[in-house]
Amino acid sequence: MKTTYRRANIDERRKVLVLAGIIAAGFLLLCLPSVRGVISRVVYSTAPSLWEIGNNISSSWSSFWGEFHTKRALVLENETLREQVSRMEAQILDRNLLAEQVAVLEESLGRNPEDDRVLGRVLAGPGTALYDTLSVDVGSNLGVTVGDQVVYSGSSAIGSVVEVYPESSKIELLSSPGEKTPVLLGKDSIPVVATGKGMGNFEVLIPEGSNLAVGDIVTLPPGGLVLGTVGAIESKPSEPLVRVLFRTSFNISNIRSVEILVSRQVR
Amino acid sequence: MKRFIFTVLLLGVVVYAPWWVTLAVVGVGTFVFPWYIEVIFIGIFFDILYGAVGVSFFGLGVLGFFTAIVLFFGMEKIKQNLR
Numbered sequence: 001m002k003t004t005y006r007r008a009n010i011d012e013r014r015k016v017l018v019l020a021g022i023i024a025a026g027f028l029l030l031c032l033p034s035v036r037g038v039i040s041r042v043v044y045s046t047a048p049s050l051w052e053i054g055n056n057i058s059s060s061w062s063s064f065w066g067e068f069h070t071k072r073a074l075v076l077e078n079e080t081l082r083e084q085v086s087r088m089e090a091q092i093l094d095r096n097l098l099a100e101q102v103a104v105l106e107e108s109l110g111r112n113p114e115d116d117r118v119l120g121r122v123l124a125g126p127g128t129a130l131y132d133t134l135s136v137d138v139g140s141n142l143g144v145t146v147g148d149q150v151v152y153s154g155s156s157a158i159g160s161v162v163e164v165y166p167e168s169s170k171i172e173l174l175s176s177p178g179e180k181t182p183v184l185l186g187k188d189s190i191p192v193v194a195t196g197k198g199m200g201n202f203e204v205l206i207p208e209g210s211n212l213a214v215g216d217i218v219t220l221p222p223g224g225l226v227l228g229t230v231g232a233i234e235s236k237p238s239e240p241l242v243r244v245l246f247r248t249s250f251n252i253s254n255i256r257s258v259e260i261l262v263s264r265q266v267r
Numbered sequence: 268m269k270r271f272i273f274t275v276l277l278l279g280v281v282v283y284a285p286w287w288v289t290l291a292v293v294g295v296g297t298f299v300f301p302w303y304i305e306v307i308f309i310g311i312f313f314d315i316l317y318g319a320v321g322v323s324f325f326g327l328g329v330l331g332f333f334t335a336i337v338l339f340f341g342m343e344k345i346k347q348n349l350r
Contacts, residue, residue: 019304023336026311030329033320043315047282054283129317130286130330162319170319 044165048137051123079254086250087153090226098155101224117151117259118142123168127253132176132198134159136258139169149225149261156248157225161260169260173252174227175200183227185244186216194218194227200248202228205241218246274305281313289313293335297342310335 029035065072120136138144148161150171163170174181179196185204188211194202206212216230227248234243273296280292289309297303313331320328 015302019307022304022307026307026332027329030311030314030332031320036315036320040315043312047316050282124282124317127285128283130313130334131317131319131328133317133319135317172319 040163041165044163044168048123048135048165048168051135052137055123082251083254083256086254090153090156090249116143116262118144118262119257120144120169120260121257122255125253125255126173126199132159132173132179132196132252133162134171134173134255134258136169136171136260137167138260139165139167141167143262144169144260145262151225151259151261152248152250152255154259155226156250157220157227158248158252158255158258171258171260173200175202175248175252181227182221184219184221184224185210186212186218186230188212189219191221194246197245200228200250200252202246204244204246206244208235208240208242210242212242212244270300270303270305273300274309277305277309278312281309281316290334290338293338294342297338298346301346302343303339306335306339307332 029039062072062076118138120138122134123137124135126132126134134150144161144164146161146164149157150159150161152158157174159171159173159176161169162172172179173196174194175196175198177196177198181194181196181202183192183194183202183204184190185192185206190206190210190212192204192206194204197203202218212230212233214230214233218227218230219225220227228246229249230244230246232245234245277289277292277296280289284292293306293309297306310331310333313335314328318328318330
């Protein structure tokens, strides 16, 4: 009886030691960029093709059932239309800003106003991941490098490239929780630093009495890319600062493709 | 064998399903299988796949790993109390 107890105790201790070893090794693996980079490259040598297969199966399955289920087809159509609407809303937002920018750009000599853009299809996004990241199907094969700026529907800034693989890359969204981004608020272009709150939401603190209203546009300082629109302004009589909440004009989880400005670095 | 098949399926869930489905399936795995340390590897895989250094959780990109550890110990405690 005593022997059995002792053996069980040794087994238990061994299990705990193995677990502690796995946790320590896992932590080191994730925190050492060189080791993490090697494993990421191995994972990303197969993951994009798996996502491609999954997306193909998913779309084939949807179109197959769409033939039989009118309701399902309508839901899908509704989803597509909603994505188109959000894309168009984002495009409309910056028309005036673009007109001003064109004039400025025409004046600036020696600079090519055209961006070198690469279109990337989203393989996995915030809907799948708990992180505010996107995985896209373009990588170093098309000149994408770490730090390249990423936009949606032409002029809405959404993030930057953080990891590049031969045929895919990972994008960190500007709305990633805790991410700090310098922005210009409203008509007066108030310069502030926005803090990401996840899923396309941001928070900013500005002094009481600033000229800002719900619906005002928020832009990024260099280039004037649109980041979002002010959704709420919360003020308390006892506090000198006003809390401004703004979000992207489109649903982050509806993004199907993005444009990577391969010539424009943000870091 | 069941455990191995479940883990392979779980890898598929990580790749294709939304994160909350992964969380639910991982919860089932840690509850059903004794000492299911595979969950920690699943957490690491999740972080490698979706996270990046400098993104979320003190900039370490270890959200999945941390969640897996919490879930593992939490479920072991629950199972101990149910015995």
